[in-house]
Amino acid sequence: xxxxxxxxxxxxxxxxxxxxxxxxxxxxxxxxxxxxxxxxxxxxxxxxxxxxxxxxxxxxxxxxxxxxxxxxxxxxxxxxxxxxxxxxxxxxxxxxxxxxxxxxxxxxxxxxxxxxxxxxxxxxxxxxxxxxxxxxxxxxxxxxxxxxxxxxxxxxxxxxxxxxxxxxxxxxxxxxxxxxxxxxxxxxxxxxxxxxxxxxxxxxxxxxxxxxxxxxxxxxxxxxxxxxxxxxxxxxxxxxxxxxxxxxxxxxxxxxxxxxxxxxxxxxxxxxxxxxxxxxxxxxxxxxxxxxxxxxxxxxxxxxxxxxxxxxxxxxxxxxxxxxxxxxxxxxxxxxxxxxxxxxxxxxxxxxxxxxxxxxxxxxxxxxxxxxxxxxxxxxxxxxxxxxxxxxxxxxxxxxxxxxxxxxxxxxxxxxxxxxxxxxxxxxxxxxxxxxxxxxxxxxxxxxxxxxxxxxxxxxxxxxxxxxxxxxxxxxxxxxxxxxxxxxxxxxxxxxxxxxxxxxxxxxxxxxxxxxxxxxxxxxxxxxxxxxxxxxxxxxxxxxxxxxxxxxxxxxxxxx
Amino acid sequence: xxxxxxxxxxxxxxxxxxxxxxxxxxxxxxxxxxxxxxxxxxxxxxxxxxxxxxxxxxxxxxxxxxxxxxxxxxxxxxxxxxxxxxx
Numbered sequence: 001x002x003x004x005x006x007x008x009x010x011x012x013x014x015x016x017x018x019x020x021x022x023x024x025x026x027x028x029x030x031x032x033x034x035x036x037x038x039x040x041x042x043x044x045x046x047x048x049x050x051x052x053x054x055x056x057x058x059x060x061x062x063x064x065x066x067x068x069x070x071x072x073x074x075x076x077x078x079x080x081x082x083x084x085x086x087x088x089x090x091x092x093x094x095x096x097x098x099x100x101x102x103x104x105x106x107x108x109x110x111x112x113x114x115x116x117x118x119x120x121x122x123x124x125x126x127x128x129x130x131x132x133x134x135x136x137x138x139x140x141x142x143x144x145x146x147x148x149x150x151x152x153x154x155x156x157x158x159x160x161x162x163x164x165x166x167x168x169x170x171x172x173x174x175x176x177x178x179x180x181x182x183x184x185x186x187x188x189x190x191x192x193x194x195x196x197x198x199x200x201x202x203x204x205x206x207x208x209x210x211x212x213x214x215x216x217x218x219x220x221x222x223x224x225x226x227x228x229x230x231x232x233x234x235x236x237x238x239x240x241x242x243x244x245x246x247x248x249x250x251x252x253x254x255x256x257x258x259x260x261x262x263x264x265x266x267x268x269x270x271x272x273x274x275x276x277x278x279x280x281x282x283x284x285x286x287x288x289x290x291x292x293x294x295x296x297x298x299x300x301x302x303x304x305x306x307x308x309x310x311x312x313x314x315x316x317x318x319x320x321x322x323x324x325x326x327x328x329x330x331x332x333x334x335x336x337x338x339x340x341x342x343x344x345x346x347x348x349x350x351x352x353x354x355x356x357x358x359x360x361x362x363x364x365x366x367x368x369x370x371x372x373x374x375x376x377x378x379x380x381x382x383x384x385x386x387x388x389x390x391x392x393x394x395x396x397x398x399x400x401x402x403x404x405x406x407x408x409x410x411x412x413x414x415x416x417x418x419x420x421x422x423x424x425x426x427x428x429x430x431x432x433x434x435x436x437x438x439x440x441x442x443x444x445x446x447x448x449x450x451x452x453x454x455x456x457x458x459x460x461x462x463x464x465x466x467x468x469x470x471x472x473x474x475x476x477x478x479x480x481x482x483x484x485x486x487x488x489x490x491x492x493x494x495x496x497x498x499x500x501x502x503x504x505x506x507x508x509x510x511x512x513x514x515x516x517x518x519x520x521x522x523x524x525x526x527x528x529x530x531x532x533x534x535x536x537x538x539x540x541x542x543x544x545x546x547x548x549x550x551x552x553x554x555x556x557x558x559x560x
Numbered sequence: 561x562x563x564x565x566x567x568x569x570x571x572x573x574x575x576x577x578x579x580x581x582x583x584x585x586x587x588x589x590x591x592x593x594x595x596x597x598x599x600x601x602x603x604x605x606x607x608x609x610x611x612x613x614x615x616x617x618x619x620x621x622x623x624x625x626x627x628x629x630x631x632x633x634x635x636x637x638x639x640x641x642x643x644x645x646x647x
Contacts, residue, residue: 379594
C-alpha cells in the first residue's frame with residue numbers, strides 16, 4: 001500500500017470572525033520538516049509559536065530520506081532521534097558500478113561510527129520525521145499548528161511583522177514579533193520580501209521511483225555511472241524502512257515531465273535494470289530539476305529564512321533537509337535570547353553569517369559531486385571515466401570517486417561569536433566547531449556526552465580528580481545565576497567527592513577534546529564550541545559568553 | 561617518493577579539491593587544447609618526480625588497466641543487476 005498522508009482539519013481562528021489582530025511571538029510559515037523542527041525547538045523553550053501551512057496534509061511521498069549524523073544529534077536534543085533511528089535503515093555497504101560491467105568497480109564499508117550515540121546516517125521517509133515531530137508538538141500548549149492557513153501578505157513594522165493570513169472562511173491579521181519562512185524552494189515569503197535568490201539551474205532532471213520489491217534484498221547502496229540500462233546517465237539505488245527502495249534515474253534535460261512519471265513509462269526502466277520478471281509495486285514517483293541557489297541574506301528585519309527557502313543544493317550528498325535542520329538549530333537559541341531581551345540584532349546577524357557560509361560550502365560540495373556524476377565537457381568525462389576504470393584495481397583512484405559526499409556539519413572557524421584560542425591546542429575541538437560525542441558514566445549509568453550539552457551555555461570542565469578547589473567550584477556553580485546562565489558539567493576519569501561529575505569511562509572524551517590534564521570548553525546552546533582554555537579563568541569565560549551572544553567584550557552586559 | 565616504487569595507496573586528504581583543480585585547468589579549452597594541456601601537465605609532473613622507473617611503472621598499470629577495460633566494455637552484455645543476495 002502506498003503511503004497516504006494524514007489529512008488535518010483546516011483551522012479557522014476566532015480572529016477571522018472577530019477581526020481582532022492576533023498576536024504571537026513566533027510565526028513559522030510552512031509545516032515541512034524544517035518549520036516543524038524549529039517549532040519544536042522554540043516551543044520546548046516556552047515561546048508562543050504559531051505555524052501556518054497552506055495544505056491540510058503532510059507531503060505525499062518519501063521525499064528527503066537521508067538523515068545525517070548531525071541532524072540526528074539535533075533531533076536527539078529535541079527528543080526524536082531514538083525513535084527515528086529505531087525506525088530508520090542503516091546501510092554500511094556501498095557499491096559503485098560503471099557501464100555494463102556486472103561486478104562493481106569497487107565496494108566500500110561505511111564503518112560504523114565508533115563509541116558515539118548516533119550513526120553516520122540513516123534512511124527514513126520524510127513523513128515519519130514529520131509525524132514524530134507533530135506528535136511532539138501536540139504535547140506543547142504554547143505551539144499551534146494551523147492547517148489550511150496561507151500567508152498572503154507581510155507588512156513590516158518597527159518591532160513586529162503584520163501578516164495577513166487566508167483561511168477557507170476569510171482572512172485575519174497576525175502580528176508576530178518574528179516571522180520565520182520555512183516555506184520551501186519556491187518560498188512565497190521570499191517573493192513577498194523581494195529577496196534575490198541567485199545561482200544556477202542545472203539542465204538535468206531526475207526521476208525518483210520509490211518501489212516495494214516482492215523479494216528481499218540486502219541493505220546496500222548501489223550507484224551506477226553510465227550503465228547500459230540508462231546510457232550516459234547515473235542511477236542510484238538505496239533502501240528505506242518498510243522495504244521501500246529509492247531508485248533515482250538521471251534522465252536529462254529534454255523530457256516530458258508529465259509523461260515520464262506515468263507508471264507505464266517507469267516500469268520498463270525498472271525491468272531493464274532488474275530483469276523482466278521483477279515483481280514490485282510503486283510507493284511514489286516524482287521528477288525534479290535541481291538548482292544551486294542562495295538567498296541574498298537569511299534575515300531581513302524581523303523576517304528570517306531557513307531551509308530550502310534560503311538555499312538549494314543538488315541532491316547528491318543529502319544536503320537539503322540536513323542543512324535546513326542545522327539552520328534551525330543555529331537559529332533557535334539566538335532567537336530565544338533576542339526574544340528574552342538578552343541579545344540584540346547582532347546575534348541574528350551571526351545566523352546569516354554562519355549559515356550562509358554553511359550553504360555556500362554545501363553548494364560547493366554538491367556542485368563537485370554533480371560535476372563528477374554529470375561531466376560538463378569531453379575532457380571532464382575522460383577524467384571521470386579514468387577514475388572509475390582505475391578504481392577497479394587501485395585504491396588511490398577510489399578517493400576521487402564522487403557519487404555524493406556524506407553531509408557533514410560545517411565549522412565556523414571565523415565566526416564573530418568565537419573567542420580564538422590564546423594557548424596552543426594540538427588536538428581537540430576548535431572554536432566554531434560542533435562538539436563530538438563520547439560515552440560517559442552518569443550516576444552509574446552509561447550515557448552520552450552530547451546529551452549533557454545543548455539548550456543553554458554549558459561549561460564542559462575536564463577536572464583533574466586529584467585536586468579541585470572548593471572556592472573555584474563555588475564560583476563556577478554561581479555562573480548559573482549570570483544574566484546569561486552557564487551550567488557547569490564536570491567530567492573526570494574518576495569520581496570526585498563533593499562534586500557532581502560525569503565519568504569519562506573510556507578516556508575518549510579527554511582524547512577527543514585534546515585534554516592532557518585539565519581543560520575547559522564553553523559550549524553554545526547548539527553544541528558548538530565558543531571558546532576553550534587549558535585552565536579556568538572566570539573573567540575569560542564571562543568575556544567569551546559576551547562575545548558568543550554578539551556583544552563586544554567591552555560592553556559588559558553580563559550581570560556579575 | 562623514493563625507493564623507485566610507484567605509490568598506489570591513497571596519498572591525498574583532499575581528493576575533491578585536487579579533482580577540481582584538474583577539471584578547472586580545462587576551462588574554456590577545446591577538446592584538442594585539453595589533450596595538449598593534459599600532455600603538458602604530465603610532462604611537468606614527470607619532471608617533478610624525476611624518476612623514469614616510477615614513470616615506467618605508472619605507464620604499465622595504465623596500459624594494462626585500459627586494455628582490460630577495452631575488452632570488458634566491448635565483450636560483456638549486462639544481464640541482471642539486482643542487488644545480490646549477500647556476500
